Amino acid sequence: MYAYIVRRILATIPVMGVVAVFVFLLLHLTPGDPATVIAGDYARPEDIVRIREQLGLNDPLYIQFGNWLWRLFQGDMGISIFSNLPVTHLIQQRLEPTIMMALTTIIIAIAIAVPLGVLAAWKQGTWVDRAVMVFAVLGFSVPIFVVAYAMIWGFSIKLKWLPVQGYTPIGEGLIPFLRNIIMPAVALGMVYVALIARITRASVMEVLNEDYIRTARAKGLASTTILIRHALKNAAVPIVTIIGIGIALLIGGVVVTESVFNIPGLGRLTVDAILRRDYPIIQGLILVFSGVYVLVNLLIDISYTFLDPRIRY
């Protein structure tokens, strides 16, 4: 098991390497030039050339890549072209809001979606099942920003219960943190709830048709015991898998949610950096995102061994 984990961690290095090369090339082959943005609308061509030289953008691509890679090996992701601040500092500043929003979203989504999915499977074909599925379809179909604006209108403008925007670190108090994070997490979690609820329903339904469930019923076990101890536990592998895959959905949704609720997280940092062609930030962020993705997949694979004792690595 430990050997497997070490092997998987080592296997992330070539994956990250491929991501790094791909991202670097993609960025530098995309039209757009940070020097023109810095120089401003009325800059003279010679000013733009001078700025490009200062930024090292006139060097051949392989030299720029080599320099970046060399610094990366030393733990230095570079300096932002625009703010002149280290990329690691900028990412650190934005990491907490994004991580906390993602965690809160996942917790809320799992807390809502798994019981809903189990309930729908248990009450298959009834109005409860249909209501859960209608909710799931809505969760998939209604864009995040619509849910977000509707919640702002209701809870912030009309009821004045929650702030419209902003982020309070958890270190400044749980209540202020929750007041800021609850609406973004629910808005972002809608798709996630729909996805997990559907998969949970399908997995549990499949398990409920198994012989051992019938045996459990025949033995006279309580419904809740059958559902939680026998059905849900055996249906957990696909549910956990979809939670992991959903992290990608989450990363995509974070950009919109952070903009609407004005949360200074990694999503907004990414969009701002792309629009300005702040290459060091984009490169650093893509590495962080891909690293998170690889790590989440590793954790999911490891979790299989606990959920299903038949699985061995």
Next chain:
Amino acid sequence: MKSRRMNLKSTLSALALAAPLALVAMGNDASAEKVLRVAPHADLKNLDPIWTTAYITRNHGYLVYDTLIALDEKLRPQPQMLEKWEVSDDGLKYTFTLRDGLRWHDGSPVVAEDAVASLNRWAKRDTMGQKLMDFTDSLVASSEKVFVLTLKEPYGLVLDSIGKISSNTPFMMKKEMAETDPFEQVPEVIGSGPFIFDKDAWVPGSKVVYRKNEAYVPRSEPASYAAGGKVVKVDTVEWLYIPDPATTMNALIAGEIDYWETVAPDLVPAMEGDPNIVIDVIDPLGTQGWLRPNHLNPPFDNPKARQALLHMVRQADYLRAIVGDEKLWRECGAYFMCDTPLDTAIGADPLMKQDFEMAKKLLAEAGYNGEKVVLMQPTDIPVLSGASLVTAQLLRQVGVNVEVQAMDWSTLTSRRAEKKPVSEGGWNIFHTYSTGADTSSPISNAGVSAGCEEQAWFGWPCDQMIEDLRDQFSREADPEKQKQIVKKLQTRLFEVVPYVNYGQWFQPAAYRKNLSGVLVSPVPFFWNIEVN
């Protein structure tokens, strides 16, 4: 069990008692410090207003730095950090004297050598600064408080240049900072302005904090544009960058921010009914839209094809599409903006009267025969995206085979530098806009520069007569004579058509009624404002 319940009860009671107390305590904190919370038009990405022309960095500059000279509401230069200036009889020697009480944020006094170094650095990056230095023989500090600028020949815009209100504004920096290569950012923000930048509180992309500079000595005159007394009436100014306009509006309505610098025009009706919000035009000069043809590529390498664009355009079509509310725009033919000292309608008839038949005739005379015309549309800037679509439709109506190429602004700024033919990735038309502070003078208005491929702005107009008239303007100090030169210049501009002005609009700002003393100016200033 009972005792556990009792414990829970007492805890809840204690919390119930503590909560209002905590709220009161928070309220006391809030009233102790007067904070002005502003939603600026953009995120502050960099801190050096000489290194970049970004308006947000210019606005940051006005908070932390100060200027030697500043323009008042009549666009006249007034002393700001200066006590006085004297001009020799032959107009070649300007002697500037700094006023008393000027100190850098690190406590050291401002001296004339700082001013000399700052002007030199600014002049390496700014067009008006470069022009000033072309005429300058020497710029030296003669004492701690006095420096002298000696010209090679008379130049009419010395004071206007040093008092330039918009980017790049000649902000004064400490000599050590001002000696930084102008193509690199200054390593530290040490100004002498009315606010001190709190670097530790800066979260790029989210928040910027400025603290009141207690040591700042404002002038005694009332504030007027960038001139007059910069009297700070709050303890802290916080810039909270909110990228989404609807969220910004909701934050203003909910009282989470006090001032929204640039209201999206389509959201004005949603706020008009709120009794706690004031919607006002803070920049009286407004903004001018530019349709920029490429003078190197056919068909717009021919002046007749560019004149056809004048006849094709109706400003109201653009302004309704991009601004909407008629209170916020006006049709204006003047190249140097309406209601400015250089406002004139001379030569503007073709622009102010739409005539498709004339446009088609001129295109035919220019030899246009259905070739593809590439129009670059920046989809991430709503105003320019909308203007591009209006132009595309109008071009189709006069028989032009237009191809709209959608892209983001960053891509456009790279593409527009291409001088290649359309078949090799070149372009024919893009749109932009310029604020009145930049547009209202023939020298600072980059769009009218006709210095050909070597010197003109993207689109590269080329006309010696325009350049001669701009040069005459810059040498003339008498405002009346300057106006006469501008009339000749504008007549020529409507013949050459370096760009087509698609209208003038006024950007509304919104603030909560608890603010007073908001200044009217082309640049948003945060002194003089009181939070009640």
